[in-house]
Amino acid sequence: MEGLVSTGSEFWSGRSVLVTGHTGFKGSWLAIWLETLGAEVHGFALDPPSSPSLFRCADVQNLLKSDCRSDIRNPSDLEEVVRTVRPQVILHLAAQPLVATGFDDPWETWSVNVLGTVNLLDVVRRLEQPVAVVVVTTDKVYEDQGPDIRYVETDRLGGRDPYSASKTATELVAASFLAGRSAQAGKGNFRIATARAGNVIGGGDWSENRLLPDCLRAFAQGDQVVLRMPEAVRPWQHVLEPLDGYLRLAQELCGSEGERYSSAWNFGPDSESELTVAQVAEMAATAWGTPASVAIEPVRSATSETHSLRLDSTKARGKLGWLPQWEINYAVEQTVAWQKDWIAGGSMLEVCCRQIAEYLESR
Secondary structure, three states, X not given: OOOOOOOOHHHHOOOEEEEEOOOOHHHHHHHHHHHHOOOEEEEEEOOOOOOOOHHHXXXXXXXXXXXXXXXXXXXXXXXXXXXXXXXOEEEXXXXXXXXXXXXXXXHHXXXXXXXXXXXXXXXXXXXXXXXXXXXXXXXXXXXXXXXXXXEOOOOOEOOOOHXXXXXXXXHHXXXXXXXXXXXXXXXXXXXXXXXXXXXXXXXXXXXXXXXXXXXXXXXXXXXXXXXXXXXXXXXXXXXXXXXXXXXXXXXXXXXXXXXXXXXXXXXXXXXXXXXXXXXXXXXXXXXXXXOOOEEOOXXXXXXXXXXXXXXXXXXXXXXXXXXXXXXXXXXXXXXXXHHHHHHXXXXXXXXXXXXXXXXXXXX
């Protein structure tokens, strides 16, 4: 295999890293991980999208070198931050991340996901120092070709709901800036890659209309979970899995052969973790214990989502040495354990760091 890397402190120590969307679920986990690696972590985002939030529960703000609260669509604020912190790596997670919200507010979804990325890359193209950018999109950017397809990075794009379609457009935005690099205003020495991951789970996610957060809320209140699409198949994985991929990808983009990595990348789980919504919900109920229960009663919905999503991550495995570490049952157990520690009043930063350390030891 070629270009194999590991996410170690040797690369990240002292490196200036900008995380957009650092107040969100994935962004908070990423900021914590980067800080443990010794990076100088800078954040650009709105306030946390939920209350409670991982950002506040784990006191992520105290880990940051700087923390700008602004809209990713605000070009002046964004440019000031980028030119001040001079990031060597930008991990772009700021987005409207929910399918259901996309139907409720398509304008906001398209605006944040597309114009926010345009704003960021427009600033990047005018920088004079080298910078590597990982733009995080989703597995839902692929055109639905049926339940038996395992999507590779070169497959046709074409999300059919507002969220998925906006992320597909984000992919095109990134590709257009990369393709037009020779005509950019700066020195054209930036590198861009996009990262497509599946449905992530993990402690500290309080989003609405997501399976594990909905389950844990219900279990804590003694209620049954009623499943909306019990037979839908998703590529489930713990949040640390794709984050490991993003970090590996960023390292390679910064390397002497970084141009070879300026493309799209899938980060999906093993086939054993491609389970139905009902199967994962039952795992969560078992991990929680009595009286947690699941009602398999599909809820009629006007929205339309792809029934089955599967990713082929051969490229990431072969060129980045990235491999999923936690099978889905263990990932669910870790998520439930995190939630119970939070309910018990534990130090959630310590819990996060402990789970990150355990994840690294499993590699």
